[in-house]
Amino acid sequence: MSINDLRTDIRGNVLLPGDTTFDLAARPWNTAIAQSVAAVVEVADADDLAAVVRYANRAGRAVVTQPTGHGATGDIDDAILVRTTELNAVAIDPAQRVAHIGSGAQWGAVQAAAAAHGLSGLAGSNPVVGVTGYTLGGGFGWLARKHGWAADAVRAFEIVDADGKRGRVSADSDPELFWALRGGGGDFAIVTALDIDLFELPRLYGGRVSWPAERTREVFDVFTELTTDAPPELSVWLQRYQIPGAAPTVAIDFAYLGDEARGRELTSRLDTVTGALVDTRATMTPDRIGTITAEPTEPGPSLSRGELLTDLGDAVVKTIIDAPVAPLLNIQIRGLGGAIAEPTGEHGARGPITEPYALYLLGLGLPHLIDDVKAAFGTIVDNLGAHVTGKKPYTFLAPGESAQAAFDTATLDRLREIKRNRDPRNVVRANFPVHN
Numbered sequence: 001m002s003i004n005d006l007r008t009d010i011r012g013n014v015l016l017p018g019d020t021t022f023d024l025a026a027r028p029w030n031t032a033i034a035q036s037v038a039a040v041v042e043v044a045d046a047d048d049l050a051a052v053v054r055y056a057n058r059a060g061r062a063v064v065t066q067p068t069g070h071g072a073t074g075d076i077d078d079a080i081l082v083r084t085t086e087l088n089a090v091a092i093d094p095a096q097r098v099a100h101i102g103s104g105a106q107w108g109a110v111q112a113a114a115a116a117h118g119l120s121g122l123a124g125s126n127p128v129v130g131v132t133g134y135t136l137g138g139g140f141g142w143l144a145r146k147h148g149w150a151a152d153a154v155r156a157f158e159i160v161d162a163d164g165k166r167g168r169v170s171a172d173s174d175p176e177l178f179w180a181l182r183g184g185g186g187d188f189a190i191v192t193a194l195d196i197d198l199f200e201l202p203r204l205y206g207g208r209v210s211w212p213a214e215r216t217r218e219v220f221d222v223f224t225e226l227t228t229d230a231p232p233e234l235s236v237w238l239q240r241y242q243i244p245g246a247a248p249t250v251a252i253d254f255a256y257l258g259d260e261a262r263g264r265e266l267t268s269r270l271d272t273v274t275g276a277l278v279d280t281r282a283t284m285t286p287d288r289i290g291t292i293t294a295e296p297t298e299p300g301p302s303l304s305r306g307e308l309l310t311d312l313g314d315a316v317v318k319t320i321i322d323a324p325v326a327p328l329l330n331i332q333i334r335g336l337g338g339a340i341a342e343p344t345g346e347h348g349a350r351g352p353i354t355e356p357y358a359l360y361l362l363g364l365g366l367p368h369l370i371d372d373v374k375a376a377f378g379t380i381v382d383n384l385g386a387h388v389t390g391k392k393p394y395t396f397l398a399p400g401e402s403a404q405a406a407f408d409t410a411t412l413d414r415l416r417e418i419k420r421n422r423d424p425r426n427v428v429r430a431n432f433p434v435h436n
């Protein structure tokens, strides 16, 4: 059977090299990444997915599932790339506080549906990130300090296993696979739908205040104060920006999961730094959460590097302030802690991250900038020395990095054993496989 025969087996589209729309369909969100795949299959339903996996077994090929390609690494030559974009149904059960969502859904759609009932999922910073890739990798955003990892808010996964059989995985039906899927990445099965917990959040208070880069030192002082002893309802991120053609800026983004009066009180230190350029602080419904950082929602070429920091003491602050942002676009620090640092009884493979801050460096992945951007990543991280632990959240891994950096040895060993047992032919291929 050739790939071409899949066309008669499924309801969706099978695109092969040479087809008019193949290149566009194979392109990930990060356009700096090339994906040299054997075929792109735009599945219409879960049965299509099962048929693709059964075909891949017969043909000895790997299946890579990408709703968006936000986490693409490029290491998928000759694989079958599955686009789950059509599996985008979102149904909210407000009484049970659960969302049943297709595995191609993006956070913006889930948040919009949940907000209509005064509820929120554990969304990240960007509304066009796919819920499934984010959640399989752990996933942490503005609600994480209060409610924990997105992975641990999953009640059940509907899957196609590595043999092409459909099933439903929950803590009761298959605790081992359920554990691996909650934070171990996309290496163990293909998800067709998820049931995720929603949390009561009729409104939150948040936004961005930004200043000219000359105020960076003062803003760092405020950031350190705000992130020290903050209640779990308050999350604060610092951003240094150097957008080409614009003056450099420094910003504080925050979300307070409560009313405006208390939010203003907790963040009043922001008003002690005068001369703000932008101030978007407002009460908002949770479908607006993606507007806080106002990240791009269109594909583009990028390079990134994520790290975890041991502290935000003088040495770290000095290193980060002394580093010019250019040739990067953005240096971001997220205050962590709260529920993602606490070992809970029933967590999945993600487990706690106890480092108090995450660092995220972002640059343009244009050919003439790549060497300079990578050198700048290296310089900043080298200068941070032992203040960088070398561990990384799975969802902050970048192309060329390994899942090893995301897990402790015992967790990685357990994930590898589950992978060997569930997918011995390595048909299901994650962006960061656990065996690498």
Ligand SMILES: Cc1cc2nc3c(=O)[nH]c(=O)nc-3n(C[C@H](O)[C@H](O)[C@H](O)COP(=O)(O)OP(=O)(O)OC[C@H]3O[C@@H](n4cnc5c(N)ncnc54)[C@H](O)[C@@H]3O)c2cc1C
Binding pocket: 064, 065, 066, 067, 068, 069, 070, 071, 072, 084, 103, 123, 124, 125, 126, 128, 129, 130, 131, 132, 133, 134, 135, 136, 137, 138, 139, 140, 141, 185, 186, 187, 189, 190, 191, 192, 295, 395, 396, 429, 430, 431, 432
């Ligand atoms: C602009 C931007 C903002 C971000 N913000 C955050 C943030 O706030 N917090 C955070 O934690 N992360 C964040 N991320 C990282 C993001 O969570 C990861 O890149 C994640 O992998 C994206 O998931 P996706 O499904 O959109 O991407 P894709 O590249 O489409 O998928 C990534 C991987 O997920 C797995 N996968 C996806 N769907 C399936 C499926 N149906 N079955 C099995 N495996 C599947 C596959 O291994 C796939 O390679 C951000 C990324 C970007 C680009």
